[in-house]
Amino acid sequence: MIINLLGWKSYGLRCPDTEVAFDSSGKTKSINLVQMPNGTGKSTIIELIGAALTGNGTEWSPYVVKQFSNNNDYKEYGEFELRLSIEMPGKKAKNIAFKLDFDFETGNVLYSTLRDPTVGMDPGWDPPSELRPFLDEKCVEVFVFKGDKVEHLLDKDRSDAEMSIKAFFGLLKLEELSEFIEEDFQKRSGSVRTVSGQTQKRKNLEDWFTHRRLLKEREKTYISELKPLYKIHDILKGKVEKAMAGQTRNNAIKKELEKALNESEVALSSATKECFESLRNPFFISNKISLGMETLHDNLEKLKLPGTSRVFFEELRDSDNCICDRPMDKAAKAAIIKNCEGFLSDDEINIINGIKRDIDKYSSIAKSKQKEEPFKKQEECIKKYNEDNQSYKSHVAIMENEVIDKQKDMMDEFKDILGKIQEKENILKVLQKKEGSYLDAKKRKPNDCRQLFLIDKVIEKLEEELTEIDGTVEELRAKNKLKKILSDACQLANDNLKNEIREQCNIKLKKIIPEGDWLEVKKIDNSIIIGFGDKEQHRGSGGQNVAVAYSFATTLLERSGAEFPLIVDHPVTALMESARRELGKKLAEICHQFVGFIIDTEKNGFTESLKNHTNSIQYITLFKKIKGNEIYLEMLPKDKNKVLESENGIVCMDEVFFEQFKDVNPDEDI
Amino acid sequence: MFKIHKDTKNWSKNILSAKGSPFETQLDLYYLFFIVGIGQCKSPNYDKEKVTDIIRNYTTPFQAYREVYAALLLVSEIENSGLEMNKELVSKKMENILSTYDSTILSDNSFELMNQYAFGGFELIREEWPKAPPNSHDFLKWYYDVMLQQCFTDKDWK
Numbered sequence: 001m002i003i004n005l006l007g008w009k010s011y012g013l014r015c016p017d018t019e020v021a022f023d024s025s026g027k028t029k030s031i032n033l034v035q036m037p038n039g040t041g042k043s044t045i046i047e048l049i050g051a052a053l054t055g056n057g058t059e060w061s062p063y064v065v066k067q068f069s070n071n072n073d074y075k076e077y078g079e080f081e082l083r084l085s086i087e088m089p090g091k092k093a094k095n096i097a098f099k100l101d102f103d104f105e106t107g108n109v110l111y112s113t114l115r116d117p118t119v120g121m122d123p124g125w126d127p128p129s130e131l132r133p134f135l136d137e138k139c140v141e142v143f144v145f146k147g148d149k150v151e152h153l154l155d156k157d158r159s160d161a162e163m164s165i166k167a168f169f170g171l172l173k174l175e176e177l178s179e180f181i182e183e184d185f186q187k188r189s190g191s192v193r194t195v196s197g198q199t200q201k202r203k204n205l206e207d208w209f210t211h212r213r214l215l216k217e218r219e220k221t222y223i224s225e226l227k228p229l230y231k232i233h234d235i236l237k238g239k240v241e242k243a244m245a246g247q248t249r250n251n252a253i254k255k256e257l258e259k260a261l262n263e264s265e266v267a268l269s270s271a272t273k274e275c276f277e278s279l280r281n282p283f284f285i286s287n288k289i290s291l292g293m294e295t296l297h298d299n300l301e302k303l304k305l306p307g308t309s310r311v312f313f314e315e316l317r318d319s320d321n322c323i324c325d326r327p328m329d330k331a332a333k334a335a336i337i338k339n340c341e342g343f344l345s346d347d348e349i350n351i352i353n354g355i356k357r358d359i360d361k362y363s364s365i366a367k368s369k370q371k372e373e374p375f376k377k378q379e380e381c382i383k384k385y386n387e388d389n390q391s392y393k394s395h396v397a398i399m400e401n402e403v404i405d406k407q408k409d410m411m412d413e414f415k416d417i418l419g420k421i422q423e424k425e426n427i428l429k430v431l432q433k434k435e436g437s438y439l440d441a442k443k444r445k446p447n448d449c450r451q452l453f454l455i456d457k458v459i460e461k462l463e464e465e466l467t468e469i470d471g472t473v474e475e476l477r478a479k480n481k482l483k484k485i486l487s488d489a490c491q492l493a494n495d496n497l498k499n500e501i502r503e504q505c506n507i508k509l510k511k512i513i514p515e516g517d518w519l520e521v522k523k524i525d526n527s528i529i530i531g532f533g534d535k536e537q538h539r540g541s542g543g544q545n546v547a548v549a550y551s552f553a554t555t556l557l558e559r560s561g562a563e564f565p566l567i568v569d570h571p572v573t574a575l576m577e578s579a580r581r582e583l584g585k586k587l588a589e590i591c592h593q594f595v596g597f598i599i600d601t602e603k604n605g606f607t608e609s610l611k612n613h614t615n616s617i618q619y620i621t622l623f624k625k626i627k628g629n630e631i632y633l634e635m636l637p638k639d640k641n642k643v644l645e646s647e648n649g650i651v652c653m654d655e656v657f658f659e660q661f662k663d664v665n666p667d668e669d670i
Numbered sequence: 671m672f673k674i675h676k677d678t679k680n681w682s683k684n685i686l687s688a689k690g691s692p693f694e695t696q697l698d699l700y701y702l703f704f705i706v707g708i709g710q711c712k713s714p715n716y717d718k719e720k721v722t723d724i725i726r727n728y729t730t731p732f733q734a735y736r737e738v739y740a741a742l743l744l745v746s747e748i749e750n751s752g753l754e755m756n757k758e759l760v761s762k763k764m765e766n767i768l769s770t771y772d773s774t775i776l777s778d779n780s781f782e783l784m785n786q787y788a789f790g791g792f793e794l795i796r797e798e799w800p801k802a803p804p805n806s807h808d809f810l811k812w813y814y815d816v817m818l819q820q821c822f823t824d825k826d827w828k
Contacts, residue, residue: 265690272806276692276810277731279702280732286818287822289742351737352764359741
């Protein structure tokens, strides 16, 4: 059986209202690349594809349903329709469709299914019987790769790999059957007439049964309560991670703005210092000051203040002869003493000369420069500083608002959900713990035992004792034998399947992974264990992990006899360019239809390599019609057959447009 | 001794020795006040309780201008006397203003006169800017664009 994804239609949801068709040329291509800028709704579409296939949208809480509404252009109703084709050997392919109708007011989702185009949509999720076994949530997760799927398959603390095998090959059904047999036996043994003397034992057994039923019910409740919690957790986890990424981006912007602000602050400080330095020279302050000083200078010159030092006359006074060789008599000395008072001392002359010199000097300095220049420069610096300061403050305010208004609520909600999950998981862990002594448990009262494993052991022992007395021992043995057969069969099948899948995986890996980078699947326990030679390793490189995950998924699909398309969110984002090229070479060989949701930066190396190794590629670019995306409209091809336009989105199926497309407005994914 | 208005301390808290400020000492601000006082011919006799000593000599950046500041004081005093400049007046004023015994070349009278101008200048500035200026660059810009324009277009400065 070959299943092909033909396309989808969406309306009123977080993703744009669009119709994407992989069969527009009449036949689906092997490789289908859907390029969507961040924020267009890749994750939403992949979530919806998964929901359409599994029918689990009816289990969503109103909170989860409302997460799919379009926040920017809210509509009360939304639609998502997924089209598939199923090809059975020797039969003509038939098309089917699943449709989800969202009621955002009530938070409900209603399904309808198209199995016969002549009849139209039937209410409910009702896949054809041949497809139904593969549309279990665990099976769908194998071929619809969401965010962390690759990591989950290799995570030793998770059992995604084993659960996928069990789901795909019906082993989970065997486990359910075993449980049903146990319950049935308990019901029937409870109705057996009590034999005298056995009342106490029977009563004790019934108490253990009652307690078991209670704990089983509790286990079931917690498992079913955890499902929507996990869903909300996944939604919030994505948002929290994106918010953190946004915060990292914002921090980087903040750092840049801070740097610019610091630089302009330093420039302003320097300009202000220059201004003040210029003001220290009074000639820069005012022309009037300059004028007054120059007048003083001129007057000092004009006034012809005594140019000879008083010291000269004081020395002359004490001499015997005048400078003209005439003898200094008393009258002459008296005249000199009297008149030398009008002359200045050396120090006074120095000061006055200093004043005249510095008036000249600083007046010249001031004249040689534009006195407004430093202040003009400072004005520019103030303007730049104020702009930078404003940008910085606005950005910080936006960051704070984002954190306070949105992220804080979201983080609180996420913590709350994590807490609830933890609480329920802890209880389940105790219920499902498979260790301890049943002999100890048997001595206690049923209510004191919280482990189903031990309760089962105690019941088994008590049943043996009772059935020996009331003659139903044969029935008990038959029941236990049947359960053991089922358990052994399940275990054996599981082991064999894991082994076969491991071998097939390694054959595929040899084709995908280049020789120098070789690694293999060593074993499959709960998770996939990889390694090389004798050594196991916790993780491979990004490229190795992706190769292992794809090999595992496609092996499961092939081995099950149902070939599903491999639908992957960000198929090469964790890969180096060389690994992308290697994957591009082999991708068309790995599966019959590959649908990869990518962003522009994932194209490097990947698309070129794909193009070199297959001709069967469908290029689709999907973007929102929003402010900032106008540039894309101008780039669209003239051939209108290649463009589908809705109220809020554009789908372009042109290769050149696909290649030239570059996200001009990177934002958080939704 | 240079003396400054006691209120300057609180008034200048955001601009004196602040990050990026060109005003590193109280004498820097004193000088700006002095210029305003000179420009507006404000040299009131102040209450000694209202001023505080700041420094005995010019700080290094002002040292190079000591002759020019003395000349400025001289010009101001001659202008303010209302008399024509003549040998006797200049000699008299120089005797009053200058001192050969002080590294500032200022006499005690000059210090007193400068302090009065600085005191008057601060009060004038504070009238316009009653609260502490938030930062040095806005203050200095205002000082240059507004205060100095106002001081030196006034009729008192001849």
